[in-house]
Amino acid sequence: MNHLSLRALALSAPLALGIAIASTGSGMAQDTFKVGMAVGGMECCEWMKSQGDVARALAAQRGWDYYELSNKGDAPTALKNAGLFIQEDVDVVIQFNGQPSVNPALAQRFGSAGVPVITYDIAEEGMYFVGIDNLAAGLAGGEALGQIVKEKWNCEPDLVISAEGAGAGIVNTWRTGGMRDGLKRVCPDIPEEKWVSFESVGQATVGLPAARDLLAAHPNAKRMAVVGLNDGGVLAAINAAEQLGRADEIIGWGQDGAFITGPNVNPHLAGSVFYFLEGYAVYAFRDVIDHIASGNPPPVKHDAGDPASRVQPCPVSAEQAQNVPGLQERVAMLLEAPAGTTAYDLFCPNK
Amino acid sequence: MADIDTSSTSSPGRLSLSNFGVWGTILPLASAWLVLIAVTGAVRSDFLAHQTVLAVAFTMAVVGTLAVGQALVAISGSMVDLSQPTSLILSALVAVRLLELEFAVTLAVAIAVLSGAAWGFLNALIIVYGKINPVIVTLATNFIGLAALFLVFQIAESPINSSFRAFGLGSTLGIPNIWWPMVALIAVVGFFLPRTRYGRRAIAVGGSRFAAQARGISLPKTRFAIFTAAGAAAGLAGVLFACSSGPFTPSGGVVYLLPVIAAVILAGVTLSGGRGNLWILLLSVGFLSTVPTSLVFLGLSSDWQAIIQGLILVVAVAIDGYEARRGTR
Amino acid sequence: MNDGPFVLEARDMERMFGPVVALAGASLQLRRHEVLGLVGDNGAGKSTLLKILSGVLNAHAGEIFIDGRAVQIRRAQDAMDAGIETVYQDLALVDTMTAYQNVYLGREELAKHWFPRMFDMLDDRLMRKRAREVIDSLAVKIPSVNVSAKGMSGGQRQCLAIGRALLWGRRIVILDEPTAALGVRESEQVLRVIRELRSHDISVIVVSHNMQQLMEIADRITVMRLGRTIATRAVNEASVSTIVGLITGAIPGDNEKDYENSGSITVPE
Numbered sequence: 001m002n003h004l005s006l007r008a009l010a011l012s013a014p015l016a017l018g019i020a021i022a023s024t025g026s027g028m029a030q031d032t033f034k035v036g037m038a039v040g041g042m043e044c045c046e047w048m049k050s051q052g053d054v055a056r057a058l059a060a061q062r063g064w065d066y067y068e069l070s071n072k073g074d075a076p077t078a079l080k081n082a083g084l085f086i087q088e089d090v091d092v093v094i095q096f097n098g099q100p101s102v103n104p105a106l107a108q109r110f111g112s113a114g115v116p117v118i119t120y121d122i123a124e125e126g127m128y129f130v131g132i133d134n135l136a137a138g139l140a141g142g143e144a145l146g147q148i149v150k151e152k153w154n155c156e157p158d159l160v161i162s163a164e165g166a167g168a169g170i171v172n173t174w175r176t177g178g179m180r181d182g183l184k185r186v187c188p189d190i191p192e193e194k195w196v197s198f199e200s201v202g203q204a205t206v207g208l209p210a211a212r213d214l215l216a217a218h219p220n221a222k223r224m225a226v227v228g229l230n231d232g233g234v235l236a237a238i239n240a241a242e243q244l245g246r247a248d249e250i251i252g253w254g255q256d257g258a259f260i261t262g263p264n265v266n267p268h269l270a271g272s273v274f275y276f277l278e279g280y281a282v283y284a285f286r287d288v289i290d291h292i293a294s295g296n297p298p299p300v301k302h303d304a305g306d307p308a309s310r311v312q313p314c315p316v317s318a319e320q321a322q323n324v325p326g327l328q329e330r331v332a333m334l335l336e337a338p339a340g341t342t343a344y345d346l347f348c349p350n351k
Numbered sequence: 352m353a354d355i356d357t358s359s360t361s362s363p364g365r366l367s368l369s370n371f372g373v374w375g376t377i378l379p380l381a382s383a384w385l386v387l388i389a390v391t392g393a394v395r396s397d398f399l400a401h402q403t404v405l406a407v408a409f410t411m412a413v414v415g416t417l418a419v420g421q422a423l424v425a426i427s428g429s430m431v432d433l434s435q436p437t438s439l440i441l442s443a444l445v446a447v448r449l450l451e452l453e454f455a456v457t458l459a460v461a462i463a464v465l466s467g468a469a470w471g472f473l474n475a476l477i478i479v480y481g482k483i484n485p486v487i488v489t490l491a492t493n494f495i496g497l498a499a500l501f502l503v504f505q506i507a508e509s510p511i512n513s514s515f516r517a518f519g520l521g522s523t524l525g526i527p528n529i530w531w532p533m534v535a536l537i538a539v540v541g542f543f544l545p546r547t548r549y550g551r552r553a554i555a556v557g558g559s560r561f562a563a564q565a566r567g568i569s570l571p572k573t574r575f576a577i578f579t580a581a582g583a584a585a586g587l588a589g590v591l592f593a594c595s596s597g598p599f600t601p602s603g604g605v606v607y608l609l610p611v612i613a614a615v616i617l618a619g620v621t622l623s624g625g626r627g628n629l630w631i632l633l634l635s636v637g638f639l640s641t642v643p644t645s646l647v648f649l650g651l652s653s654d655w656q657a658i659i660q661g662l663i664l665v666v667a668v669a670i671d672g673y674e675a676r677r678g679t680r
Numbered sequence: 681m682n683d684g685p686f687v688l689e690a691r692d693m694e695r696m697f698g699p700v701v702a703l704a705g706a707s708l709q710l711r712r713h714e715v716l717g718l719v720g721d722n723g724a725g726k727s728t729l730l731k732i733l734s735g736v737l738n739a740h741a742g743e744i745f746i747d748g749r750a751v752q753i754r755r756a757q758d759a760m761d762a763g764i765e766t767v768y769q770d771l772a773l774v775d776t777m778t779a780y781q782n783v784y785l786g787r788e789e790l791a792k793h794w795f796p797r798m799f800d801m802l803d804d805r806l807m808r809k810r811a812r813e814v815i816d817s818l819a820v821k822i823p824s825v826n827v828s829a830k831g832m833s834g835g836q837r838q839c840l841a842i843g844r845a846l847l848w849g850r851r852i853v854i855l856d857e858p859t860a861a862l863g864v865r866e867s868e869q870v871l872r873v874i875r876e877l878r879s880h881d882i883s884v885i886v887v888s889h890n891m892q893q894l895m896e897i898a899d900r901i902t903v904m905r906l907g908r909t910i911a912t913r914a915v916n917e918a919s920v921s922t923i924v925g926l927i928t929g930a931i932p933g934d935n936e937k938d939y940e941n942s943g944s945i946t947v948p949e
Contacts, residue, residue: 045505198647204597206606209410210656213647216406219397232598239597242520243527244405259598264511266597547800548788555785558774565736565772566786567757625776 033293034065036090036115038081041070050278050331051096051120057335058285062293071095075102082106086113092292094284095127096120103127116292116300118284118308121171128300128308130284132275134171135305137255137313138178141273142227144315145179145253146186148270149225152251155187158221161214161237162197163207163228170304172229175255179227200233204259207236208243215240226252231259231272238268253315260321271317278327279334279343283309286340314348323349373628376619380631384638391645398648401525408530410640413439413592415533417611418618418632419540420471420584425615426544427577428557428624429485434474435585435611436604437496442467442589443599444500446515447507456515460590467586468579470496475578479571485578500601508598519594529591534633536584541629553577558625609664614639616667623671639663685748687712687883688733688764688852693742695728702728703739704907708885710852715874715884717894717915720904721927726887729904730856733885734766735759746851760786763851769860771841775830779822780804780811782829783844814847815840818876820869835866842873846880853877854885859893871897891920903927910934 037055040048052068059066067088071078078095079102085093086109093115095106103124110117111126121131149157162180165172180195198214200207215221215237224241228234231254241247253271254260260272287309291298301308316324324347325333334343344351392399417435424432442463449459470492478488509516521528544550555563556573564570588607592599617635620627642663646656688710695703703725710716720726731737733744735756744751746762753759759766773782789803789810811825820839822832829837838858845853858874859867875897877884888894894901895915902912903926910933911926925931 203600203603205592205599205603208596209643210647212406212409213644216400216402216644217395217398217648219400219402235597243409243595244402245520245522258506264508266511543799543801546802546804548790548802549800551781551788551802552786555774555777555781558776559772561770562772562774563785565734565756565766565768567755567760568786625774 032063032065034067034088034090034092035059035289036067036069036085036088036093038069038071038078038085038093038095040096041072041077046327047277048096050327051280053331054278054334055094055281055284058281061339062285062290064293078102079105079109082109086110086115090115092116092118092289094118094120094281094289100124116288116297118288119302120280120284123302123304125302126300127302128284128288128298129302129304130280130288130309130311131304131307132311132313133304133307134174134313135178136310137273137275137315138175138180138227139182139185140313140315141175141253141255141271142179142182142184143186144182144271144317145225145227145251146183148251148253149183150186153223155189157187157190157194157223157225159218159224160190160195161211161224161226161228162195163200163202163211163226163233163237164197165200165202165229165233167201168229176227176229179253179255183225183227198237200228200236202230202233204232204235204239207233208239211237211240212243215244215246222246222249224250226250228252228254230254230256231269235259235266235269238266241268257316257321260316260318261324261326265318265321269318271315272321274314274316274321274324274348275311276314276330276343276347278331280311282334282340282342283311286342312342312344312348314344314350316349320349373619373631376628376631377634380617380634380638384634384641387638387641387645391648395648398645403644403648404525405522405527406644407637407640408527409595410643411636412527412529412533412595413588414607414610414614414640415632415636416536416588416591417585417607418614418636419536419629420581420588421611421615422618422620422627422629422632423540423544423553423577423581423584424485425620425622426557426624426627427553427573428560429478429574429577430622430624431486431612432471432474432489432578432581432585433486433608434470434489434493434496435588436602436608437493437500438467438470438582438585439589439592439604439607440500440599440601441470441496442586443593443603444504444507444589446590446593447509450510450513450515456513456518459515463590463593464583464586467589468583471578471580471582471585472575474582475575478578479574485574497601497605504601506598506600507593509593515594519591519596527595529595532587532591536587537629537632540584541632544629549576554625556624610639610660613660613664613667616671617663621671686710686745687747688885689745689748690729690733691743691745693729693732693744694740695725695732695737696740701907703732703742706742706904706907706909708902708909708912710883710885711899712883713878713881714899715878715886715897717898717901718885718887718904719889719891719894719901719923719927724904724927725907726904727856728907730766730854730885730887733759734764734854760848764854765845765848765852766854767838767841767845767856767858769856771837773829773837773841776828778826778828779815779832779840780808780825782840783807783811783814783825783847785844787848810847811843814843817880818843818846818873820866820873833866834862835869838862838866838870839873842870842877846877846882852883852885854887856887857889858886859888859890867893891923894923895920903933905929905933908933 037052039052056066069081071081095117100122107124107126117127118130119127123129149155162176164176198210226234226237234252234254238250238252241250247268250268251270252268254269255273257272257274330343333346337346421432445466446459446463449462474489474492478485518528552568553573555568556570560570614635618631643656686709691707693703693706706725706729718726732739735753735758738754744753751762784807789807791797791801791803808825815822818839820835822836858870871893898915900912900914901923902909
């Protein structure tokens with residue numbers, strides 16, 4: 001009860017704001033278009049908050065009402081939020097849900113209420129998929145690393161290490177497997193036995209012991225290339241090589257760009273792939289919501305392989321990454337750019 | 352052990368395992384470790400190499416340091432400190448932030464260790480004045496602590512080109528630098544615990560809280576001392592963790608909880624309290640840290656590693672429960 | 681000898697547990713070198729009185745005197761400092777520790793040399809030796825002071841606890857049901873040990889249900905009923921049936937003539 005009323009309160013604030021915007025708008029007779037956004041809301045990640053900030057700004061630019069709730073990374077909260085959105089009679093909902101287990105229930109609930117839903121990055125039947133093409137991201141990163149392996153080692157590394165993150169499921173297959181495939185595109189003749197992998201859990205320190213054991217079990221490997229689910233996993237292998245005194249010739253290329261910017265970039269991390277997660281709303285508005293608002297809803301494409309809107313991955317070298325602006329700056333620049341301009345258009349150095 | 356007098360069995364049928372209790376733990380443990388090394392070495396001769404020593408020793412360092420704190424808590428009758436993941440990361444974060452502010456390394460390390468001690472003191476405060484079971488308290492404070500850490504930071508990493516990091520990655524006499532403080536801690540605490548008044552009293556509280564209290568030993572005082580000391584050990588572990596590894600998240604300490612508790616139990620420190628020899632931690636931590644490396648050399652997948660490590664924990668807990676029921680040793 | 685100040689005197693002790701009155705003005709006097717029996721039915725208040733004297737419970741009213749001087753006993757440590765040692769029914773032994781460690785529990789001897797002493801280190805050799813001596817002075821033998829308490833027989837454990845009290849209680853030892861858990865032969869041994877305590881310049885209070893045993897070892901017996909100490913009798917002037925009568929109420933206490941005909945409590949049908 002208490003939680004519910006708190007949320008209702010949270011709803012009423014943007015509602016008031018929305019009315020204010022609507023009254024200064026064109027003075028249309030019919031109801032103002034309403035966009036609901038459920039942000040992931042986990043305290044871990046600035047970009048989750050930014051996803052909401054960009055969506056709010058885009059809605060405001062269009063004179064629409066915008067309701068934002070936080071799923072708090074929690075399944076029951078996500079379900080409750082769905083109920084509140086339906087109650088408020090929103091015209092479209094954007095979900096970023098860190099608890100994919102309830103996605104089917106959410107799809108069912110919104111579906112029966114006739115509310116179209118956009119899902120970021122986690123595919124669900126009946127929802128518009130807007131997200132990164134993880135396979136493309138993997139392939140792009142793998143090719144970039146392949147170029148280095150070709151130039152430095154003539155495509156003859158002693159070991160190619162995959163930092164897996166099995167918990168990420170198909171995303172891991174796309175990204176880590178994609179990186180392997182991308183690397184093979186450049187260096188097709190690396191023998192089978194050179195490919196090894198370890199479970200990194202996507203975290204540098206958590207994956208470290210497994211990476212250490214893997215390296216110890218390949219004591220003669222010197223030239224080592226590392227691919228993986230994300231920067232953290234790749235760093236686990238690099239840090240392990242540092243501990244074992246074998247970091248002279250290890251080169252990693254990550255995904256997600258978490259550790260490729262800032263003052264403390266590991267010198268063995270040659271590059272990563274940016275997704276510009278904060279800017280997803282630009283894709284969602286441009287390719288889905290604007291069409292719904294104008295009365296021409298696009299067909300529901302729920303497959304990550306054939307998405308409603310494909311977010312382009314952006315592979316960057318460590319050097320290039322230093323020139324990419326920080327998150328807050330990117331959000332500000334994105335909102336000043338002409339409508340439909342994506343973060344990829346603005347910030348990716350290798351278009 | 353000087354305290355063991357094998358000629359003194361009181362009567363048949365009452366043959367107490369305490370008469371060879373220490374060796375009853377050491378011998379199986381040492382044999383298991385040796386067999387593991389021998390088998391893996393027989394299958395993969397390159398297992399018996401310096402790289403393996405490094406890999407195992409790096410694993411041992413953080414686990415062993417945490418195990419000292421966990422063993423103190425167990426011996427003194429408070430079962431387990433479930434908040435070690437928080438104290439580890441808290442101390443690591445304090446060290447990293449102070450180094451970023453260009454504090455001298457020694458000062459940053461000292462404050463980081465103290466932050467761990469302060470965390471332990473806080474636990475004791477709640478346990479003593481809230482009159483709540485330590486397991487519940489540390490479960491709750493770990494929950495709160497992790498949430499608070501998530502509010503404070505997302506990712507932290509010790510400066511890559513710093514003497515702190517260089518120490519963490521370096522070796523002395525062919526063994527990682529961070530291994531030595533762990534050994535020193537086990538040696539010193541293991542020496543003083545049974546030979547000092549405060550140590551003897553902590554053991555007594557663990558053996559029988561009521562007997563100890565009836566003899567005028569203060570339970571609150573013991574708890575404050577033990578949890579503060581255990582927190583300091585976790586703080587040191589956090590420092591070793593921060594200087595030797597890459598970027599860490601607030602939840603980065605959670606993975607240590609089970610191996611540390613398993614190491615404590617395997618070392619013969621019963622969770623019911625009152626006995627345990629900290630020196631044996633070197634064996635149990637060494638054995639447990641060798642297992643995953645061996646499994647990788649033997650080519651088993653990470654799923655198998657998780658299963659086998661889980662099984663070792665189950666066996667350890669079963670042994671602990673069996674010994675507690677028999678009331679021997 | 682009997683006229684001097686009492687070694688231990690408790691006056692008008694009161695203690696409630698919520699609405700339940702456990703002690704309603706209990707008093708007792710312990711003379712020097714005597715063994716005083718403390719008897720009463722279950723719930724008569726023996727345990728409560730004993731716990732107050734040993735500092736485990738606090739009294740709500742009443743005064744305690746040692747050698748005629750009023751003392752405050754708030755914690756176990758206060759009682760021990762005043763020279764009162766209590767051997768509980770559960771003996772307060774730490775099973776995981778050795779005999780000598782139990783003897784010195786809470787009263788450990790520090791090393792003589794300043795350097796180990798700086799680290800609060802113990803003098804185990806001295807503690808073993810002294811524990812050996814005190815145990816040897818008792819009638820029951822414990823083969824080694826280095827075995828853990830868990831491995832000992834009931835009689836040995838009892839004697840270990842008494843030995844500990846002997847070492848520390850230079851004045852007064854309180855024994856709670858010392859033979860309750862023991863067989864016949866071990867009981868005999870423990871009783872002999874208690875009788876010998878006199879020769880160690882110790883005054884003893886024994887709480888027991890076993891009248892026969894008390895008549896054997898005690899000099900006087902104090903009877904409790906319903907939270908009060910109702911009578912004290914010299915053993916050589918009273919019989920077992922007198923004491924039992926006092927316990928059950930069949931015989932009225934010294935200050936309760938009103939109860940003369942009340943007899944024992946009967947259950948209405």
